[in-house]
Amino acid sequence: MKDTRDVLLVDGYNMIGAWKELSALARTDLQDARDKLLVRLADYQGFSGTRVIVIFDAYRVPGLGKSFTESKVQVHFTKEKETADECIERLVGELSSRRRQIYVATSDMVEQHVIFGQGALRLSARELYIELEQNDKELGRKIKEDYQKKSTKNTIDSKLSPEVRSMFEKWRRD
Structure with a gap:
């Protein structure tokens, strides 16, 4: 059966750079910042039912382009010479259907305009942070x-x- 849940595509490094606690953590341990982001998004996915896909930019890292699942959240590291924005645009095109809504979490204004043109909705880093806090x-x-x-x-x-x-009380007394 095809998965028709709504999808949230998250520009991972954009969120890490925009959220104070993750930004501060990334200065000393980038992997820990990624892990904390994935934990928060896994909780959100579990509670909201929205499928979450996180994209990390590996543009300058040769040979990457791997995908895996961590805590039921799909994680994509872009291919060599592919930006996170390009990967997000590709995924929006691949995942679009009439039965699901695609949301893209990024504060990149150019990317927001491109995904609007493809029919996806956007969440800024701040809006996603507020939604996760409410969640x-x-x-x-x-x-x-x-x-x-x-x-x-x-x-x-x-x-x-x-x-x-x-009736039971009446029977008990009789």
């Missing part, structure tokens, strides 16, 4: 709510309608 809060609220439901006593009495409860 984290909603996820925390949901976990707390589920925990409270499990910790309350689960009795048959709480599942019965007032009429049935009254």
